[in-house]
Amino acid sequence: MTTLTMAKALNAGLRRALEADPKVLLCGEDIGKLGGVFRITEGLQKDFGEHRVIDSPLAESGIVGTAVGMAMRGYRPVVEIQFDGFVFPAYDQIVTQVAKLRFRTQGRQSLPVVIRIPFGGGIGAVEHHSESPEAYFSHTPGLKVVTCSNPSDAYWMIQQSIASDDPIIFLEPKRRYHDKGEVDVDATPLPLHQATVAREGTDVTLLAYGPMVRTCLDAAAAAEEEGRSLEVVDLRTLSPIDTATVVRSVQKTGRAVVVHEAQQNLGLGAELSARITEHCFYSLEAPVLRVAGYDMPYPPSRVEDEYLPDLDRVLDAVDRSLAH
C-alpha cells in the first residue's frame, strides 16, 4: 500500500503498462520532456525513449488518426488529449474510425487505442478547459468510456484500459489529480466495467462518476448528520453502464439522484433515468432527479462554483426526492 495522488497513480499505471508490454506507446502534445501539462507522463520519455513516448505535432486528428494506424499494426497507443475542449478536432477520427473499425471488419480487427482526456471543471481554468464531453462518446457504439474517481482506480483502470482490446475513452477528473489515496499495487482490481457502491445507504441512491463521486460522498456524510442514509454508486464505466449495480441499488432505496458536471440535457443522467425507470418502475418512489451542469456553455471560472453541482445542490435534490 502506498499513498499516491491520482496524478502519480496514473503515472505509475502508465509506467507499469509500458514495462509490461513493448507494444504500448504513448502519444500526445507535450507528453515528452514536459511530461504533459498535468505531468501525468512525467519521466516516461526519459525512461522509455522517444520512440515509445512520442511528442506529437499540434493536431488532434493527426494524433488519433496515426494512433489508429499504429494500432492496425499491433501497437497499443495511449493517446493524451491535452484538455477536454481540444478533443473535438479528433472527433471524426474517433467516431467514424476508432469506434467502427472492429464492426467494419466483422470483428476481425481489434483497435486497442486508449484516449486519455483530462475532463471537467473546478480548477479555475479559461474556456475550453473544463468540458465534460462524456455523453458524446457514450452515445457512440464501439467505444467504451471509463472514468476514475480515486487514485487506486486510476492506477488500475488505466492499466486495464490499455490491456483491453476495445477502444477506450479514458476520462481523468482533472480537479481530483491532486487528491491522495491508498494504492495497493498487488491487489486484484475490480473488473473495469463494473460499478461499485462507494458508500452504502438505504434512503436515496446517488449515482455519480469521476469528479462528482467525492462530492456525493461528502454529501452523504453531511446527510448522515441529519439522519439520512444515502447510498453512493460510482459508475466507473459510462459505456457500457453497469445497469445491474445501478438497478440493485435503486430497487433497494426506491429513489435516485444522478449527479454530473456535464450539461443536463442528454447527459448521462438522461440515460440513467430512462434505464432506472424501465427496470425499477414499480419500486420507484420518486422520479429520478438530475443534478447537472446548467444547459449553457461552461461559464467563466469565477462563477464555476455556482455552475457546478456541489454538496448543497445534491442535498437539495435529495430533499426533493424524499418529498415525493
Add this chain to the structure above:
Amino acid sequence: MTTLTMAKALNAGLRRALEADPKVLLCGEDIGKLGGVFRITEGLQKDFGEHRVIDSPLAESGIVGTAVGMAMRGYRPVVEIQFDGFVFPAYDQIVTQVAKLRFRTQGRQSLPVVIRIPFGGGIGAVEHHSESPEAYFSHTPGLKVVTCSNPSDAYWMIQQSIASDDPIIFLEPKRRYHDKGEVDVDATPLPLHQATVAREGTDVTLLAYGPMVRTCLDAAAAAEEEGRSLEVVDLRTLSPIDTATVVRSVQKTGRAVVVHEAQQNLGLGAELSARITEHCFYSLEAPVLRVAGYDMPYPPSRVEDEYLPDLDRVLDAVDRSLAH
C-alpha cells in the same frame, strides 16, 4: 396549395430565403452546378450567382469555419453537409465555435448559421451515409436542432431557421425527400420550436421526429384497425424539446413510446424518458419505452430494414406498454 416533394419544398424554401434577404448565402460541396447530391439546391446557383451559392473545397471544418466568419460580418450562411456521416470533421467548429459564440460575447454577437444535414437511413446507402447524429448536437448548449417530417414543414422550417438569429442544425430525413405533400406558401406556419400532435389518440403517445413520424403514423393507422388509439407527436425541434406538448399528451394517455433511428443509448429517447418521468410521474401507467436503432454502428444496407424501427417494432412496444 401545391403538392411538392420534400426535396422540392426545401428547394423552394431556400429560394424564397435567398430572394427575401441578400445576406443569405449557401455554401457546401457540389451545391452549385450539380445542385447538391440530393438536388436540394438545384438551379439556385444559376439564379443567384456563384457569390451567393458557393461550391466549397472538400473540407467540412473549412465550410463551417468560414461560415462563422461570414456570419460575423452579417451574412446568414446556410451550409450543406453532404451526408450525416461527414459532419464530424466540422464537429470542432460546431461545438466550440458556432455553439458558443453568442455566450462568449455575452449575447452581443449572434451567429445565424444554418447547418443542413441529410440524415438517417433507409435508402440503401453505403457506410457513413445513414447516420443519425442528432443527440450529439442536442446535448450541446447554444445550438438548436430541428428536423422536418413532411414537405410543408420542410418549406417553412428551413425559412424559419434561416431567419433565426440562433445557429441551427437542420436535419433533413433523406429517406423522405421524395415523399409528397401539400404546401401552402401563403399559410402562417407554426412557431419553429413547437411540437405538433400529428395524430390524436388516447391510449398511448408515440413520440417521433423526422423520418420516424411517417412510420408512427402508419403504426397508428394499423393500430386503429385493432381498436387502439395512438397519439403521434411530431417533435419537430429536438433542442429545445417542446416539453409542454409532450407532457400534455402523455398526461392524457398515461403511456409513451419514443421512436428514433439513432442508437438507443443516450439518444433522444433517454432525455424524453427522463423528462416525462419527471413531469408525469403520477400519471404514467408504464415506463416510457424506446424503439431505436440498436447500439451498434449502422449496419450494411441489406440488413438496415432489420435495424431500423418499423411499424412492427413500434406496435410491439405499444403492446408492451399496454401490458404494464
Add this chain to the structure above:
Amino acid sequence: MLSTTTADETDLVQLLTPEGVRVEHPEYEFTGSDEEIAGHLRDMVLGRRLDTEATALQRQGELGLWASLLGQEAAQVGSARALGPNDVVFPTYREHAVALCMGVDPIDLLGLFRGVDMGGWDAEATRFRFYTLVIGAQTLHACGYAMALERDGLVGNGTKEEDAAVVAYFGDGATSQGDVNEAFVFASSYNAPVVFFCQNNQWAISEPMSRQSRIPLYKRSLGFGFPGVRVDGNDVLAVRAVTERALERARNGGGPSLIEAFTYRMGAHTTSDDPSKYRLADELETWRLRDPIERVRALLRTSGSVGESFFCDLETEADDLAADLRRRCLQLQAPGLGSMFGNVYGEQTEYLAAQQQAYAEYADSFEMEAGAR
C-alpha cells in the same frame, strides 16, 4: 485544352505517349521487361472489365452503388505493381485495380457496394487495407502504420527483404481536407515511410480541381518539406517508375513523398452521379485520346513482343472474370443482423448482449408467426 486539364505539361513525367511511343525522361526510366508490360496491360484490362461488370450489376439493382475507376487504370496498376512484398496500401473507395493486383478476390470488393458488409477481404494477408469513405481519414492511418513500421525496425534496416513502406491513396478533392494535410505534417515530422499517391482525376464529384487548388497538386508537399512529382497518370510505365522510386526512398528511410498522378475520371463519380450537369463532353473526348489501355496495346502491337493470341486470351480471361463475378455477386448475402451484435466489441457488453437476445427473440416471433401460417 480545357482549364481543368491544363497542366504544366513540362512538369509531367511521361514514358509512354498516348500514341504508344516510348519516350525518355531525364530522371525516370521504366526498366521492366516486355513481359511485365504485357502483365500491366492484363491488370488494366481486368481492372476495367471488373469495373464495367460492377457498373452493370449496379444498374441491374445488384449493387446499391459503384465507384468506377474508368480511366484510372494506369495510375492504379502502375502504382500497385511498384509495391514490394511488404508494402501496405491504404486505399480510398476507388482502387479496385490496385486490389486486383494485390490479390484481393474481386468478389470481396463488391460486398460494400452491395450492402452486405464493409469490406470482405483479409486486410492483413493482402496488405490492402479496407476502403475508407470518409475523405482523407486513411492518410493518417497510413502515416501511423508507417510510423509503426519504423518502430518495428523495418525501415532502412539494410535488409531489402524486410524493408517496408506504405502507400496512401487519395483524390484531388481530398487534398483540401485537414486530415490529409495533417498526414503531411506527421509524415514529415517523423520522416515516415509513406508515399502519398494522389490520383488527380480532375474532379471531386462536380467540383473541378481548380476549386481545391490553384497550383498543381504535386507542389503541395513543397510546403511540408518533402518532394512531390507529377506523373502522367494514364501512362502505366511512368507511374510504375515514379512510384518505385518513391517507395524505395521510403523503405530506405528517406521519408515521405507525394505523387500526383494526373489522370481523368472518365465515368460518373459514382453510379448515383450525373456528370452532364457539370462538365462538358469535349473534355471527355480529349481524355479519351489519352486512354491508358490503348497506348499500351499500341506499344505491344508495334513492338510485337506478344502475339495476337495474347490479346484474345486476355479478352477471354476478362470475360471469365466478369462472368464469375456476376455469378458470385448474385449469391452474396448479408449475414443476419443478429450476428452483428457480436462485432461491436472485443469483450461483449451485457447491455448489447441483452439487445442481441431481445432482437433474436423478436425475430423468432416473426418466424414462428410465419411458420404458423
Add this chain to the structure above:
Amino acid sequence: MLSTTTADETDLVQLLTPEGVRVEHPEYEFTGSDEEIAGHLRDMVLGRRLDTEATALQRQGELGLWASLLGQEAAQVGSARALGPNDVVFPTYREHAVALCMGVDPIDLLGLFRGVDMGGWDAEATRFRFYTLVIGAQTLHACGYAMALERDGLVGNGTKEEDAAVVAYFGDGATSQGDVNEAFVFASSYNAPVVFFCQNNQWAISEPMSRQSRIPLYKRSLGFGFPGVRVDGNDVLAVRAVTERALERARNGGGPSLIEAFTYRMGAHTTSDDPSKYRLADELETWRLRDPIERVRALLRTSGSVGESFFCDLETEADDLAADLRRRCLQLQAPGLGSMFGNVYGEQTEYLAAQQQAYAEYADSFEMEAGAR
C-alpha cells in the same frame, strides 16, 4: 546557434539589426517617419509593461492564467501598425500588443484570464475579434470574414478608403492543425483578402518548431499557391513593411499571403508552464541579444530624433498604464451566473428560462438563509 533557432538567415527580411542599425533590403523598405518609429517603440514598451503587470497579477492570484507576449512585441506592433482603418484582426490569445494598438482598453484583455468573461471588448468597434483558444480555429473565421468583405464589394474596388482586409494571427504550433491548412485552401481557392500572420516563437508549449515542420514555416504557403515571406519578427520596421505590403496586396484583390515572423517566446508558454523542463537557458541568452525593444531604443538614441525626456515620459506612461490596470483588475467582477442564462440564445428557450428561474430561486434560498442568520 541552437537548432530550433537556425533560420535560413538569408531568407529573413530585416531592416533594423539587433544593434539598432538600419539596413537596406532589396524588396522592402520602411518609409515611416522617425516619429512613427518612436510611436512603435511606445507601443512596444506599453505592450511589455502591460504584460509584466498581468504576469504579476497572475502571480498574486488576481488572474487565473496569463499568456505572456514577452519577446514578441515587434511582431505584434509592427503588424498592427500596418493595418488600415478597415482591416480586421483575428487573434490567438497572445496578441495583447496588437489589441493595444487597435484601441482595446487593456483592462478588457484581463477578463478572460481573470475568469470573469471570455472577452470584454467590443469586437466590432475595435476590429479586434475575440481571443480564440482552440488552436487554429480563428484562421477559418478570418478567411470567411475576408470572403464576406469581398461580397461586400470592399476588396480591390479602387477606393482606398473603403478597401479592407483581414489578418489572422497564429503560432508555429498551429501550422500543424487541419483548420489552418484548410484556411490556406479556402483563402487560395477564393483568393480571399487575408494575411496569415504566423508568429513563429520557436515553441508550442514544450515542443520545438522542428516537431511541426522541417522546413521554414513561411514556405508552407508555396504548397497552397500563395506567397510566403519570413521576416525578422524582432524588427518592428521590417514587420511593418512586410505586413503593409501583404495587406495592400490583399485589399487590392491580390489574394492571401503568409508572413512568418521569426521571433522567440522569451517567457513561459503561460504562467502555468515551466520551460526549464524542456529548453536551455542558452537559447534565451541568444535571443535576449535580439530584443525587439532595445534595438529601436538604440536607433532612436543614435539618430537623436527624440530627446531623453521621451524615454522618461514613456516609462511614466507605462507605469501609469500598469497602475491603472492593476487598480481596475482588482475591481473586475464576474456578472452573476444568473445573468448568463440569457446569453446562450437570441431567442431564449422555455427550458433554459425554467433553469434560470430555478437557479434564481435556489440562489435566493441561500441568501434568505444567510439573511435569516
